[in-house]
Amino acid sequence: MSYKQITINDIAKRIGVSKTTVSRYLNGKFEYMSQDTKKRIEEAIAETGYRPNRLANSLKTDKSDLIGVVMSNIMANQTPQLLGSICSTCTKHGKKIVVVNSEKNPEKEKQLAHNLIDQRVDGLLVISGYNSEFYQELDRDELPVVLADRVPKNVDMDSVAINHKESTYRVVSHLLDEGYQRIAVFSRPHKNPYNTPAIRVAAAEKACRDRFGNDARCVKVVVSNDADNTNSPDFDETMAQLVRFYEESFETPTAIFVAEASIMSSIACSYYRAGIELSHRFTIAGYSNDIIKRFFVPTICTIEQPLERMGELAVERLLKRIEIDKAGEEEPVRESILLSCLINMEQKLD
Structure with missing residues (x-):
């Protein structure tokens, strides 16, 4: 037919x-x-x-009502909340979105961005941390661009981010105040220094440097991407690392700081399998979601991110920038920093 x-x-x-x-x-x-x-x-x-025919209509009106969303890793733990907020906010304003995933490949990301431009998107919302100079040029060429979450330094574009550095520094400092003498930071391998977890790791190191004069007591533990699979050798390695720090905590009080919410599930599973107990000598803290954090007894100190608010604010800022540019007006670049919520900072362990 x-x-x-x-x-x-x-x-x-x-x-x-x-x-x-x-x-x-x-x-x-x-x-x-x-x-x-x-x-x-x-x-x-x-x-x-x-x-x-939306494409034909966009050629006539120079307006497609399409918003391009560029993501470097659509499988990230935060994606459902963040992307869900972006979708609902765009729908509320009568816009549609096209989402592309570069899989952490900067060159692929450029090509995907060009593909979105070919589809005549009205603007780009970028959640990446890569190619800042490339997006800067697009923005100067009158395609509105807003960066969200991962914002490199010295960029002259609208952005919406979360205070990852300050939140991490504050929690790690709190752990040191509680008497923990060593911080073991668990994170995945990252090459991009503007990657969110990389920023958190650097903040944890700085907290230790400011306390001890160096970062020797901040131990970095790289967790494999396959560590979430409880039947894999990588999961066994993560659990072995956790057990080692737990055993050594009887000599050196140690706090585990989890730099990525996606790792916390593996840590929670290892914690239960190994029969680890939280105390004034050993604890776990860091980024988690509302469900996983409930597995720990007593309750641990966690950092919760305002992801839905970030998605909403980023879309609204992009739509405002589109409106300003079409009207031929000028407005200074805006940088919005949202505050994370620190949970159970007052928790005391026996």
Whole structure:
């Protein structure tokens, strides 16, 4: 069975009106249109299943109502909350989104961004940390760009981020105040210094340097991407590392700081399997979600991110920038920093 795209011309012929009249109906211009004509057009559209050609319309109006979302890792733990917020906010404002995933490949990301431009997106929302100079050039060429979450230094673009550095520094300092003499930071391997977990690791190291004069007591533990699989050797290695720090904590009070929420599930599973107990000599803290953190008894200190608010604010900022640019107006670049929520900072362990 062949498929024929229904056009405005088909609707016009079907009910005996001009293409202009159908076009005016689709654009909500009913000033000189009778109720009978409106009803006939509405019925014809329903009967034929006609859908407007958005690309053709965008060529006429120079407006596609499409927002391009560039992500470096769509499998990241934070994606459901963040992307869900972006989608709902765009829908609220009558916009549609096209999401691309570069899989942490900067060159692939550039190509995907060009593909979005070819689709005539009205603006780009970038959650990456890569290619800041590339996006800077796009922004200067009048394609509005807003960076979210991962924002490199010295960029002259609108951005919305979370205070990862300050939150991590504060929690690690709190652990040191509680008497823990060593911080073991668990994170995945990262090459990009502007990657969110990399920023957190650097903040943990700084907290130790400021306390002890160096970061020798901040031990970095790289967790494999396959450590979430409880049947894999990588999971066994993560558990072995956790047990080692627990055993050594009887000599050197140790706190585990988890730099990524996606790792906390492996840590929680290892904690239970190994029969580890939290105390004034050994504890676990860091980034987690609301469900995983409940597995620890007593409750651990965690950092919760305002991901939904970040997605909402980033979209609203991009739409505002699109509006400003189309009007030919100027407005200074805005950098918004959202505060994380620190949970159970007052927790005392026996």
